[in-house]
Amino acid sequence: MKRALLVVDIQNDFCEGGSLAVTGASEIIPVVNSLIQKFKASGDLVVATKDWHPKTHKSFASNSGGTVGELGELEGLPQVWWPDHCVQNTSGSDFHPKLQKDYIDVVVYKGTNPDVDSYSTFFDNAKREKTNLDDILKEKGIKSIYIVGLATDYCVKFSALDGIDIGYDVYVVEDGCRGVNLSPTDSRNAIKEMKLKGVKIIESIDIQ
Numbered sequence: 001m002k003r004a005l006l007v008v009d010i011q012n013d014f015c016e017g018g019s020l021a022v023t024g025a026s027e028i029i030p031v032v033n034s035l036i037q038k039f040k041a042s043g044d045l046v047v048a049t050k051d052w053h054p055k056t057h058k059s060f061a062s063n064s065g066g067t068v069g070e071l072g073e074l075e076g077l078p079q080v081w082w083p084d085h086c087v088q089n090t091s092g093s094d095f096h097p098k099l100q101k102d103y104i105d106v107v108v109y110k111g112t113n114p115d116v117d118s119y120s121t122f123f124d125n126a127k128r129e130k131t132n133l134d135d136i137l138k139e140k141g142i143k144s145i146y147i148v149g150l151a152t153d154y155c156v157k158f159s160a161l162d163g164i165d166i167g168y169d170v171y172v173v174e175d176g177c178r179g180v181n182l183s184p185t186d187s188r189n190a191i192k193e194m195k196l197k198g199v200k201i202i203e204s205i206d207i208q
């Protein structure tokens with residue numbers, strides 16, 4: 001196993017009809033499914049992540065008295081107030097029905113602590129707690145990660161930047177991602193920032 005495909009948060013609430021729907025989310029499913037098959041065929045690791053919030057999560061506007069889409073503060077950190085989304089064991093937190101689930105080797109959960117948001121699949125936003133992702137990759141000797149999923153300007157971006165900080169070679173597959181775009185340029189800026197910090201931005205056809 002030389003590399004891992006990281007399939008970020010392709011869950012119903014982030015897709016069309018969901019509570020925090022990302023425009024064009026379902027368009028990435030065929031791209032992601034073919035990469036899952038490719039990684040499986042080459043004996044590489046397929047990791048999928050789930051945003052996995054308790055219903056009391058304080059990033060939800062409903063629990064914090066904020067307005068959806070506006071910026072506030074949570075435990076000293078800037079926090080966008082979100083609609084309720086990806087609540088544990090609800091259909092909104094299930095993977096999209098068309099996602100190829102049979103070849104997912106491991107699912108990493110994040111966002112379980114109600115007091116802090118967690119965009120990166122490596123750490124919570126306060127960097128207090130780690131998920132098991134780094135240990136899983138290190139245990140298998142994997143040094144390169146290829147990221148696809150939702151959303152370009154949040155979980156994809158912060159996972160990619162943390163991956164670089166920890167020392168991985170990080171590739172973001174642009175046609176396998178879509179962004180929230182609270183501001184229309186958010187995804188474009190996220191791509192620029194990732195590039196500047198050493199993330200390689202590629203297209204799915206570039207992957208062997």
Ligand code: VGL
Nearest residue numbers: 009051082150151154155
């Ligand atoms: C995400 C906003 C809130 C994401 C998760 O997966 O990008 N965005 N929670």
Ligand code: ZN
Nearest residue numbers: 051085086111
């Ligand atoms: Zn969330």
